[in-house]
Structures are given as C-alpha cells and as structure tokens.
Amino acid sequence: EVQLVESGGGLVQPGESLRLSCAVSGFTFSDHNMEWVRQTPGKGLEWVALSRNKTNSFTTEYAASVKGRFTISRDDSRNSLYLQMNSLKIEDTAVYYCVRLIFGGSGTHWGQGMLVTVSS
Amino acid sequence: QSVLTQPPSASGTPGQRVTISCSGGSSSIGRHAVSWYQQLPGTAPKLLISGTGQRPSGVPDRFSGSKSGTSASLAISGVQSEDEADYYCAAWDDSLNGRVFGGGTKLTVL
Numbered sequence: 001e002v003q004l005v006e007s008g009g010g011l012v013q014p015g016e017s018l019r020l021s022c023a024v025s026g027f028t029f030s031d032h033n034m035e036w037v038r039q040t041p042g043k044g045l046e047w048v049a050l051s052r053n054k055t056n057s058f059t060t061e062y063a064a065s066v067k068g069r070f071t072i073s074r075d076d077s078r079n080s081l082y083l084q085m086n087s088l089k090i091e092d093t094a095v096y097y098c099v100r101l102i103f104g105g106s107g108t109h110w111g112q113g114m115l116v117t118v119s120s
Numbered sequence: 121q122s123v124l125t126q127p128p129s130a131s132g133t134p135g136q137r138v139t140i141s142c143s144g145g146s147s148s149i150g151r152h153a154v155s156w157y158q159q160l161p162g163t164a165p166k167l168l169i170s171g172t173g174q175r176p177s178g179v180p181d182r183f184s185g186s187k188s189g190t191s192a193s194l195a196i197s198g199v200q201s202e203d204e205a206d207y208y209c210a211a212w213d214d215s216l217n218g219r220v221f222g223g224g225t226k227l228t229v230l
C-alpha cells in the first residue's frame with residue numbers, strides 16, 4: 001500500500017524557519033517525481049515546489065511565491081522528501097501536502113497533510 | 121486569482137449529468153495534459169482523472185474528462201449524493217514553469 005506521511009509542521013512566528021518531511025512507503029520512491037502542494041484553510045490548492053527524480057537530473061522548480069525562501073530536497077536512500085521553509089510569512093499558513101507524481105504530472109497519491117501556522 | 125478558471129459552484133439532482141469546466145491558456149492546457157481531483161470535506165485531494173484521461177482504480181466510470189484547445193471539462197454522468205465535494209483541475213504552465221490549479225468547483229447534489 002502506498003503511503004505518504006508528512007511531519008514537521010506547527011506554529012512559528014513570521015521570519016522563522018520550519019522543515020517538513022514526507023516519509024513514503026509502498027512504492028519505489030526513486031522512480032518518481034514528487035512535489036509539495038499547499039491549501040490555505042477554506043481555500044483552493046496552490047502548487048509549491050517540484051522535485052524531479054534521478055532520471056530527470058534531480059532538477060527542482062518553485063512557485064514564484066516561495067522561490068528564494070523554500071527549498072525542496074529528497075533523499076532516495078531514506079525514501080523521503082523534504083521542504084525547508086525559511087523567512088516564513090503569515091501568508092504561508094496552510095496545510096502542506098506531499099504528492100507522488102506519475103508521467104504526465106498527475107498526483108496519484110497525497111499525504112494526509114501537515115498544518116503550518118505562521119502567526120505572531 | 122487562479123491561472124485556471126473554474127466555476128465556483130455547480131449543482132445537479134441525483135442521476136443528472138453534470139459538467140465542470142476548466143479554462144486555461146496556450147501555455148497551460150493548450151500544451152499540457154489536465155488532471156482532475158476530488159476533495160471531500162476534511163480529506164486530502166484524490167486523483168479522479170489523470171493527464172492521460174484514465175481513471176485510477178476505484179474511481180467510478182461515471183467520471184470522465186475531455187480537453188479541447190485551451191479548455192477542459194469534467195463530466196459526471198449520473199451524479200450521486202456521495203459526489204458532493206470540491207473539484208479541481210490542474211496542468212503544467214510553461215510560462216510560469218510550474219503547476220497551476222483551478223480555483224475549485226463546489227458540487228452540490230440537490
């Protein structure tokens with residue numbers, strides 16, 4: 001069974017940092033591109049960042065709203081995806097989802113979501 | 121404001137055919153496949169229709185997707201009460217070099 005389990009969320013103040021982790025099981029992590037998608041409570045979905053696999057040269061992409069502040073990374077030996085979030089802003093408050101992608105960019109499996117709250 | 125445009129709401133009576141539109145541009149839907157997601161209250165989104173037009177295992181065949189030019193549609197033939205949820209379209213956008221989502225459509229089954 002495919003599982004994606006996020007951890008590391010919580011309450012932080014503006015300007016602080018937080019690191020999200022996503023531990024996966026049930027599939028060959030190294031075969032897949034992965035991404036983070038967030039959702040402000042009561043609002044729609046917003047793509048955050050993409051991590052491509054080794055076949056795709058481990059390249060990354062970021063949404064303009066987080067570029068320069070967030071870093072997506074992966075550890076294929078640990079079957080884990082990460083999101084380092086620096087200089088957090090109030091508008092970064094959201095539930096963050098870890099997503100497994102297949103060819104064509106469809107997110108076939110999503111984690112349960114992790115709430116990040118940025119507030120003073 | 122979302123790059124992909126969806127109607128905020130849609131409705132239908134049980135058994136009716138309901139369609140949800142998703143409008144994009146030449147750099148998004150015009151060039152890339154569209155995926156559709158269903159999100160039930162309090163849960164993570166679930167893939168309904170992949171970019172290749174396929175339904176993942178377990179998704180009823182009353183759900184189907186189509187694309188023409190820079191627009192896409194999700195059709196539910198014979199909507200049921202359990203289909204009440206939020207629906208999102210998504211595609212890659214070359215001009216933004218990122219994935220874009222529609223704003224979501226809340227489906228109500230009357």
